[in-house]
Amino acid sequence: MSALRTPPPPPSPPTGEDAGDAGYSKRLRPRHMTMIAIGGAIGTGLFLGTGGRLATTGPSLALAYALCGIFAFLVVRALGELVVHRPSSGAFVSYARELMGEKGAYAAGWTYFLCWATTGMADITAAATYARFWSVFTHVPQWMLALVALALVLGVNLISVRYFGETEFWFSVVKVGALVAFMAVAVFLVATRHPVGGQVPGLATITDHGGLFPAGFLPVLLVMQGVVFAYAGLELCGIAAGETEDAHMIVPKVLRTIMWRIALFYVGSVVLLALLLPHTAYSADQSPFVTVFTRLGVPGAAGVMNLVVLTAALSSLNSGLYATGRVLRSMAVAGSAPRFTARMNRGRVPYGGILLTASFGVLGVGLNYVMPAQAFEVVINVASICVLGTWGMIMICSLLLWHRARRGLATRPAYRLPGAPYTQAVTLLFLLGVLALMSVDRGVGAMTVLAVPVVVGALVGGWFLVRRRVAEAARGATAATGSGSRRGPGVS
Numbered sequence: 001m002s003a004l005r006t007p008p009p010p011p012s013p014p015t016g017e018d019a020g021d022a023g024y025s026k027r028l029r030p031r032h033m034t035m036i037a038i039g040g041a042i043g044t045g046l047f048l049g050t051g052g053r054l055a056t057t058g059p060s061l062a063l064a065y066a067l068c069g070i071f072a073f074l075v076v077r078a079l080g081e082l083v084v085h086r087p088s089s090g091a092f093v094s095y096a097r098e099l100m101g102e103k104g105a106y107a108a109g110w111t112y113f114l115c116w117a118t119t120g121m122a123d124i125t126a127a128a129t130y131a132r133f134w135s136v137f138t139h140v141p142q143w144m145l146a147l148v149a150l151a152l153v154l155g156v157n158l159i160s161v162r163y164f165g166e167t168e169f170w171f172s173v174v175k176v177g178a179l180v181a182f183m184a185v186a187v188f189l190v191a192t193r194h195p196v197g198g199q200v201p202g203l204a205t206i207t208d209h210g211g212l213f214p215a216g217f218l219p220v221l222l223v224m225q226g227v228v229f230a231y232a233g234l235e236l237c238g239i240a241a242g243e244t245e246d247a248h249m250i251v252p253k254v255l256r257t258i259m260w261r262i263a264l265f266y267v268g269s270v271v272l273l274a275l276l277l278p279h280t281a282y283s284a285d286q287s288p289f290v291t292v293f294t295r296l297g298v299p300g301a302a303g304v305m306n307l308v309v310l311t312a313a314l315s316s317l318n319s320g321l322y323a324t325g326r327v328l329r330s331m332a333v334a335g336s337a338p339r340f341t342a343r344m345n346r347g348r349v350p351y352g353g354i355l356l357t358a359s360f361g362v363l364g365v366g367l368n369y370v371m372p373a374q375a376f377e378v379v380i381n382v383a384s385i386c387v388l389g390t391w392g393m394i395m396i397c398s399l400l401l402w403h404r405a406r407r408g409l410a411t412r413p414a415y416r417l418p419g420a421p422y423t424q425a426v427t428l429l430f431l432l433g434v435l436a437l438m439s440v441d442r443g444v445g446a447m448t449v450l451a452v453p454v455v456v457g458a459l460v461g462g463w464f465l466v467r468r469r470v471a472e473a474a475r476g477a478t479a480a481t482g483s484g485s486r487r488g489p490g491v492s
Contacts, residue, residue: 028161028162028165028240028243028244029165029244030244030250030253030254031169032165032166032168032169032240032244033237033240033241033244033250033251033254034254034257034258035168035169035172035173035176036165036168036169036172036236036237036240036319037234037236037237037254037255037258038172038176038258038261038262039168039169039171039172039175039176039233039315039319042172042175042176042179042233042262042265042312045226045227045229045230045231045232045380046230046265046266046269046312047126047287047289047308047309047312047313048126048129048130048287048309048313049226049229049230049284049380050230050269050270050273050282050287050288051282051283051284051285051286051287051288051291052282052283052284052285053223053226053227054270054273054274054279054282054288055279055280055282055283055284056215056219056223057213057214057215057219057220057223057279058206058209058210058211058212058213058214058215058274058279059206059211059212059214059270059271059274059279060212060213060217060220061220061223061227061270061274062267062270062271062274063212063220064220064223064224064227065227065230065266065267065270066263066267067224068224068227068228068230068231069231069259069262069263069266069267071391071427071430071431072228072231072234072259072262073259073263074395074417074423074424074427075234075235075391075394075395075427076234076235076237076255076258076259077255077416077417077418078394078395078397078398078417078423078424078427079091079092079235079237079238079394079398080237080238080251080252080255080415080417081398081401081412081413081415081416081417082095082238082394082397082398082401083237083238083241083247083248083251084247084248084251084252084413084414084415085401085410085412085413086098087241087244087247087248087251088241088330091235091238091239091241091326091327092108092112092235092238092390092393092394092397093105093108093109093112093327093330093331094330095397095401096108096109096393096396096397097330097334099397099400099401099404100396100397100400102334102335102336102467102470102474103463104393104396104397105330105331105334105336106331106336106459106462106463106466106470107393107459108390108393108397109327109328109330109331109336109337110331110336110337110459110462111386111389111390111393111459112323112324112327112386112390112393113324113327113328113357114382114386114455115232115383115386115387115389115390116320116321116323116324116357117320117324117357117360117361118360118379118382118383118386119229119232119316119320119379119383120150120317120320120321120357120358120360120361120364121360121361121363121364121379121383122364122379122380122383123149123313123314123316123317123320124146124147124149124150124313124317124361124364124365125142125146125364125379126309126313127145127146127149127310127313127314127317128142128143128145128146128149129142129285130287130306130309130310130313131145131149131310132145133286133290133302133303133306134303134306143365143366146364146365147362147365149313149314149317150317150358150361150362150364150365152314153314153317153318153321154321154354154355154358154361156318157318157321157322157325157349157354158345158347158349158351158354159347159349160347160348160349161243161322161347161348161349163347164318164322165240167318168315168318168319168322171311171312171314171315171318172315174308174311175308175311175312175315176265178289178305178308179265179269182269182272182289182292182305183265183268183269183272186201186272186273186275186276186292187272189201189276189296190202190272190275190276196276196277196292196295196296197277197281197294197295197296197297199276199277199278199281199295201275201276201277202275203275205274205275205276205277205278206274206275208278209278209279209280210279214279221437222437222438222440224434224437225381225384225385225388225434225437225438226380226384228384228387228388228391228434229380229383229384229387230266231262231266231387232383232387233316233319234258234262235323235390235391235394236319236322236323237251237254237255237258238251239322239323239326239327240322248413251415252415269289273288273289273292276292277291277292277295281295287305287306287309289305289308289309290302290305290306290309293305317361320357321354321357321358322354324353324354324356324357325341325349325350325351325352325353325354325357326350326353327353328341328342328350328352328353328356328357329341329342329344329350329352329353332352332353333473334470334473334474335466335469335470335471335472335473335474336463336466336469336470337353337466338352338356340352340356341353341356364379381438381447381448382448382451384438384448385435385438385448385449385452388431388434388435391427391431392428392431395424395427395428395431396424396428398417398420398424399420399421399424399425402417402420402421402424403421435449
């Protein structure tokens with residue numbers, strides 16, 4: 001319990017900085033940043049979700065990954081410009097406060113919290129699904145495995161940012177190493193036409209099983225929401241920048257190489273999976289990488305790959321707890337989140353926010369108990385909508401920074417989003433298009449979109465509950481600094 005004692009209050013931040021940035025230790029190194037950025041985007045969506053999407057859409061899934069990858073790059077580039085403009089652990093929540101005011105920060109923060117809270121449910125569902133691959137866990141209830149996964153990752157996250165950084169670094173090394181190894185083996189199998197489960201790899205696995213669009217073009221569009229979810233996590237480097245020395249120099253270096261690596265892993269992996277086996281060989285309840293090695297018949301290979309994808313799920317959960325803890329603290333200091341989420345332990349970890357996110361993970365455990373077969377599909381749809389909202393807020397903040405720079409009220413850094421303001425506008429239209437596609441999709445997707453007005457109503461109602469406290473926090477910051485922290489246009 002001593003680790004959770006609140007340390008003495010940190011010194012006030014310099015004038016003009018976000019008050020929620022005070023008190024963090026700058027313990028993340030460039031290698032951590034690089035692997036956090038890569039590993040944050042290589043998780044449950046790729047390792048588990050790709051199997052079901054391949055079965056539904058066929059090889060054309062690679063086109064969906066490529067298209068969404070382009071917009072993911074624009075979002076990350078926009079966030080990179082904001083980070084270089086002013087590094088902050090509150091990331092786009094802090095930028096929304098600066099550029100849109102407290103209402104914008106409130107909306108961005110709680111949308112992001114919902115994104116990772118539901119993603120955490122997907123991650124523990126995936127971890128439980130992966131664990132049942134081994135016979136020793138087959139008869140263990142799925143909800144119990146989900147609870148164990150949550151407890152393990154929560155413990156690591158509460159120690160210190162250094163432990164998080166090291167854990168995430170090695171998680172990412174395992175994931176990246178496994179993908180590189182898979183791609184090397186897959187290229188060898190395709191080049192030598194070595195049979196995989198009786199199927200000779202090559203273009204015939206595509207042309208003889210319905211071609212590029214075996215189910216038509218519409219399923220490719222409808223699967224976009226799941227593909228967007230797969231890219232979720234790329235924004236983690238923006239949050240981690242607040243606990244990194246010389247972030248304005250490190251972040252551009254990291255982001256210049258990150259996107260081609262992600263594109264290679266996502267698009268390249270899907271193309272190779274399509275060349276190795278027909279799309280009908282894959283399913284939603286097993287990682288496609290495990291499917292390949294199981295069909296290949298290499299002793300132990302499927303088990304090793306399953307361990308890797310289990311690591312990916314735990315890594316994603318680890319990142320989500322880290323990110324929401326920092327975002328909630330930024331909001332709590334501003335008055336728009338519960339006060340306890342601003343508390344930090346001796347390791348300078350905002351444990352209050354992390355515990356709040358973990359409590360939603362417990363709801364995921366309950367979901368695994370009530371409906372284990374549909375748990376992943378339900379939470380992935382909710383998380384996808386929240387990802388769309390988060391990306392939209394990042395692009396709006398980027399657009400507002402461009403607008404302020406045009407009016408001479410701000411200076412854009414040398415590292416910036418190209419093609420502004422057109423790239424922001426096109427990206428926002430794309431995000432709205434994905435949301436529209438979800439609404440016409442039958443099943444869980446359409447039902448999730450119908451819940452959007454409920455979420456919006458809850459956010460509006462919540463704002464009226466916290467706006468007085470937000471105004472008091474803003475006045476307190478103004479009194480403490482003389483000119484105030486970055487609070488944006490004000491509170492109303």
